[in-house]
Amino acid sequence: MEPTHPPGVHRSPTDSEHDREVPENDLLSPLTLRGVTFRNRIAMSPMCQYMAREGMAHNWHLVHLGSRAVGGAGFVCVEATAVTPQGRISPADVGLWSDAHAAPLVTIAAFVKEQGAVAGIQLAHAGRKGSSKPPWEGGGWIPIHDGGWEVVGPSALPFDEHGPEPKELTDAEIEAIIHAFEAATRRAVAAGFQVIELHAAHGYLLHEFLSPLSNRRTDRYGGDLENRIRLVRRVADRMRQAMPDDLLLFTRISATDWVPGAWDIEQAVHLSGRLADVGVDLVDVSSGGSAPRAHIPVARGYQVPFARRIREEVGIPTAAVGLITETAHADEIITGGDADLVMLGRELLREPYWALKSQHTLDQEPSWPVPYGYAVKRRCR
Numbered sequence: 001m002e003p004t005h006p007p008g009v010h011r012s013p014t015d016s017e018h019d020r021e022v023p024e025n026d027l028l029s030p031l032t033l034r035g036v037t038f039r040n041r042i043a044m045s046p047m048c049q050y051m052a053r054e055g056m057a058h059n060w061h062l063v064h065l066g067s068r069a070v071g072g073a074g075f076v077c078v079e080a081t082a083v084t085p086q087g088r089i090s091p092a093d094v095g096l097w098s099d100a101h102a103a104p105l106v107t108i109a110a111f112v113k114e115q116g117a118v119a120g121i122q123l124a125h126a127g128r129k130g131s132s133k134p135p136w137e138g139g140g141w142i143p144i145h146d147g148g149w150e151v152v153g154p155s156a157l158p159f160d161e162h163g164p165e166p167k168e169l170t171d172a173e174i175e176a177i178i179h180a181f182e183a184a185t186r187r188a189v190a191a192g193f194q195v196i197e198l199h200a201a202h203g204y205l206l207h208e209f210l211s212p213l214s215n216r217r218t219d220r221y222g223g224d225l226e227n228r229i230r231l232v233r234r235v236a237d238r239m240r241q242a243m244p245d246d247l248l249l250f251t252r253i254s255a256t257d258w259v260p261g262a263w264d265i266e267q268a269v270h271l272s273g274r275l276a277d278v279g280v281d282l283v284d285v286s287s288g289g290s291a292p293r294a295h296i297p298v299a300r301g302y303q304v305p306f307a308r309r310i311r312e313e314v315g316i317p318t319a320a321v322g323l324i325t326e327t328a329h330a331d332e333i334i335t336g337g338d339a340d341l342v343m344l345g346r347e348l349l350r351e352p353y354w355a356l357k358s359q360h361t362l363d364q365e366p367s368w369p370v371p372y373g374y375a376v377k378r379r380c381r
Helices: 059-070 099-114 171-191 205-210 230-241 265-277 304-314 327-335 346-350 354-361 370-376
Strands: 009-011 021-023 031-033 036-038 042-044 075-082 118-124 195-200 248-254 282-286 318-320 341-344
Touching: 036 118, 042 354, 059 075, 059 099, 075 099, 075 195, 099 118, 099 171, 118 171, 118 248, 171 195, 171 230, 195 205, 195 230, 205 230, 205 248, 230 248, 230 265, 248 265, 265 282, 265 304, 282 304, 282 341, 304 318, 327 341, 327 354, 341 346, 346 354
Parallel strands: 042 075, 042 341, 075 118, 118 195, 195 248, 248 282, 282 318, 318 341
Antiparallel strands: 009 021, 031 036
């Protein structure tokens, strides 16, 4: 992996008393990892749209993702994309379990790259949190007789009192899921994506194996920490082997379950090191999702310290997420060495041109697309 030169400080070239410390990197500086260069440190988080048809992306996804690339983001990531039909969160999720599902994604990846952004896709399996209604329909479980499906997990433990009991995966079924991630990775590469992110957070299948709240297995995938991280490491390893050396593999993790005695930051640090060993290039650090009633101290930048700790202790690039809405705050995260990328979610839904406006805020001429630029730069008569 190419060195990323973690944010720090450097001195101005003179030796006068006016020497000052200035950031080595800021929100608008490029980042290069392996053979991929991000034009800035502003990234669009993968966000489920619940608009797919039989797993197929379509014009909504093209416009949704493409507009953020037009808006100046350095990295644009397709939502959690299921590697099997049963791996969807809802029937309206995007999937990549067949070559046919890759076809509309080719157009999306190409357009995002044409606008100067790096194109990424997140691959996922929902596990016991699958077969659910979209949020605006209440998000409850869909019974099989109403078009739902049997959900699976490391153990037969429902997510909450209203959810179904998942089928405990057999060793053969686990192997099939590993193969599904590998196959989806190959399709994503063929579709033109430069970054593939493995979703191991928010209480979905791979996080379910990590957390003792959902994993009570007694075989090689349960019990001690090395066993509980085994599946995530195996999936990441197979995905890395299915990718060219010049493309990037990210992994999104939850740094903590926010429940005493469960998955926590110490275990997340260990996992991150083990992921680096198999070729993961960046850890996208979120939290929560395994416990329905966890007490989460949601506040401005509340997850950023997790990204910093993993970055410092493991020496791997990280992305920071969670209630990051202001340009100055996002810039501080980069200049202060908390993370290498800032992943924005809801704020980019509210303002597709957040990145261009941030350029203006940080005294840089906004890099408007040519069809817009001639108009926005033109003085009114």
